[in-house]
Amino acid sequence: MQGYVAEDLTDDQIARQAAVHGPLAQAVRDLVDATIRTEVDGAEIAAVQTEVAALTDRLRARQIEGSYGVRVGPDGRRTRTWGNAVVGLRNAVAPPLVMAHDPEGRAWSDFTLGAAYEGPPGLVHGGVAAMILDQVLGEAAGAGGRPGMTGTLTVRYRRPTPLGPLRAEAHIERHDAHKTFVEGAISDAGGVTVEAEGLFILPQWARAELSRRREGFE
Amino acid sequence: MQGYVAEDLTDDQIARQAAVHGPLAQAVRDLVDATIRTEVDGAEIAAVQTEVAALTDRLRARQIEGSYGVRVGPDGRRTRTWGNAVVGLRNAVAPPLVMAHDPEGRAWSDFTLGAAYEGPPGLVHGGVAAMILDQVLGEAAGAGGRPGMTGTLTVRYRRPTPLGPLRAEAHIERHDAHKTFVEGAISDAGGVTVEAEGLFILPQWARAELSRRREGFE
Numbered sequence: 001m002q003g004y005v006a007e008d009l010t011d012d013q014i015a016r017q018a019a020v021h022g023p024l025a026q027a028v029r030d031l032v033d034a035t036i037r038t039e040v041d042g043a044e045i046a047a048v049q050t051e052v053a054a055l056t057d058r059l060r061a062r063q064i065e066g067s068y069g070v071r072v073g074p075d076g077r078r079t080r081t082w083g084n085a086v087v088g089l090r091n092a093v094a095p096p097l098v099m100a101h102d103p104e105g106r107a108w109s110d111f112t113l114g115a116a117y118e119g120p121p122g123l124v125h126g127g128v129a130a131m132i133l134d135q136v137l138g139e140a141a142g143a144g145g146r147p148g149m150t151g152t153l154t155v156r157y158r159r160p161t162p163l164g165p166l167r168a169e170a171h172i173e174r175h176d177a178h179k180t181f182v183e184g185a186i187s188d189a190g191g192v193t194v195e196a197e198g199l200f201i202l203p204q205w206a207r208a209e210l211s212r213r214r215e216g217f218e
Numbered sequence: 219m220q221g222y223v224a225e226d227l228t229d230d231q232i233a234r235q236a237a238v239h240g241p242l243a244q245a246v247r248d249l250v251d252a253t254i255r256t257e258v259d260g261a262e263i264a265a266v267q268t269e270v271a272a273l274t275d276r277l278r279a280r281q282i283e284g285s286y287g288v289r290v291g292p293d294g295r296r297t298r299t300w301g302n303a304v305v306g307l308r309n310a311v312a313p314p315l316v317m318a319h320d321p322e323g324r325a326w327s328d329f330t331l332g333a334a335y336e337g338p339p340g341l342v343h344g345g346v347a348a349m350i351l352d353q354v355l356g357e358a359a360g361a362g363g364r365p366g367m368t369g370t371l372t373v374r375y376r377r378p379t380p381l382g383p384l385r386a387e388a389h390i391e392r393h394d395a396h397k398t399f400v401e402g403a404i405s406d407a408g409g410v411t412v413e414a415e416g417l418f419i420l421p422q423w424a425r426a427e428l429s430r431r432r433e434g435f436e
Contacts, residue, residue: 004339005339020260020263020264021253021263023264023267024253024263024264024266024267024270025253025254027267027270027271027274028246028249028250028253028270030270030271030274031246031249031270031273031274031277031310032246032250032309032310032311034274034277034278034281035239035242035243035246035277035308035309035310036243036285036286036300036301036306036308036309037277037278037281037282037284037285037286038277038278038280038281039280039281039282040276040277040279040280042238044276044277044279045238045239045242045277046238046241046242048242048273048276048277049241049242049245051269051273052242052245052246052248052249052270052273053245053248055249055266055269055270055273056245056248056249056252058258058262058266059249059252059253059255059256059258059262059263059266060252060255060256061258061262062256062257062258063252063255063256063257063258064255064257066255066333066340066381067254067255067332067333067336067339067340067381068254068255068333068336069336069339069340070338070339082254083254083333083334083336084336084337084343085334085335085336085337085343085345085346086337086343086345088254088336090253090254091250091253091254091333091334092249092250092253092310092311092334093250093310093311093334093335114285115284115285115286115301115309116301116303116309116310116311117303117311118285118286118287118301118302118303118306118309119302119303120288120367121222121223121285121287121288122284122285122287125302125303125304125349125352125353126352126356126367126368126371127303127304127348127349127350127351127352127353128303128349130345130348130349130352130371130373131343131345131346131348131349132345133345134343134344134345134348135343135345138344149338149344149375149378150344150373150375151374151375152372152373152374152375153344153348153371153372153373153375154370154371154372154373155348155368155370155371155372155373156369156370157367157368157369157370157371160367163284163285
């Protein structure tokens with residue numbers, strides 16, 4: 001796929017697709033966790049591996065070329081970013097974050113990170129924290145009507161972030177022309193652990209793409 | 219586990235463990251990719267999901283409590299960071315990066331990112347680029363004998379990073395006392411796409427932990 005793919009699905013159709021693909025991805029997330037933590041013996045590991053490969057073959061019996069891309073509805077909204085590495089409903093690499101937004105340019109999410117997101121023992125990988133903040137800051141920019149790609153992201157680690165339940169939130173701080181400045185943080189029950197500032201830019205080629213996309217529906 | 223766990227395995231024993239767990243995690247990575255890209259029908263998805271859950275149960279028949287942690291050999295080297303979100307041999311969220319180092323404080327890796335690491339269509343998620351750079355910059359600090367946790371990470375996106383074959387590299391720029399400044403970048407065949415600077419700090423509690431760990435082997 002690898003592009004902005006126009007589609008014209010009803011909300012019901014999208015919900016039905018989500019009900020099929022969401023639970024599969026969640027089952028694969030559980031398998032990822034078990035793969036890290038299992039202590040069964042080598043013969044059993046090998047047997048499970050063979051069966052995992054067989055299931056992969058069944059799914060690949062019919063599949064899209066390349067990556068999932070982003071499916072865009074007739075109104076130009078991004079209706080399905082299901083392949084996304086942070087929020088993708090179909091992507092077992094994604095925790096996934098379920099995002100909330102408001103039109104003032106705020107975005108937030110409550111989520112839980114398990115063994116698959118570890119860096120130092122028992123702690124969230126610093127890079128995972130950066131990855132999540134990039135997404136949440138970008139969603140805040142988009143929520144405020146100022147979508148863009150990350151230009152610069154600065155992440156400050158205040159204290160270690162424990163694995164477990166967390167919150168991430170971000171808001172637009174200010175903007176000018178095609179640049180939007182966003183701030184955000186990850187918190188645990190004890191308060192902020194990681195802070196970030198991001199500069200989001202809508203580059204020339206993306207403005208052209210958006211323009212083409214809108215024309216396609218007119 | 220969730221800690222620095224001392225272990226005393228020979229290189230051969232570690233290699234045998236890697237030969238068991240590495241291929242399972244790789245098979246799960248393929249399944250993650252297929253889960254994103256499959257177009258088989260809903261009944262087949264549901265059937266595969268049931269079998270994935272059964273395989274998870276088999277792996278969970280015996281498993282460690284909590285996350286994998288970091289297994290440390292008698293010399294204090296981190297012999298097994300197999301749960302790590304970026305380099306973890308057993309972690310299907312990790313691409314994984316296979317790192318090379320030199321004692322001058324350089325680290326680098328050639329790797330390929332597929333559908334599971336997508337942000338904008340056909341492109342690496344900006345947060346994934348940040349995540350990888352955090353790891354590679356931290357490895358450069360460690361390779362130069364100055365291990366630490368990320369204090370600040372600044373990532374500058376020069377141009378979009380395509381999914382596919384990439385290289386990440388980093389080197390220590392300078393250091394003072396417990397602070398190490400590292401620079402690095404991700405490149406595709408056409409040159410640098412993303413640059414990063416990181417400040418790595420060995421915090422008080424980590425210095426105490428390292429000190430305790432070393433005493434444990436004396």
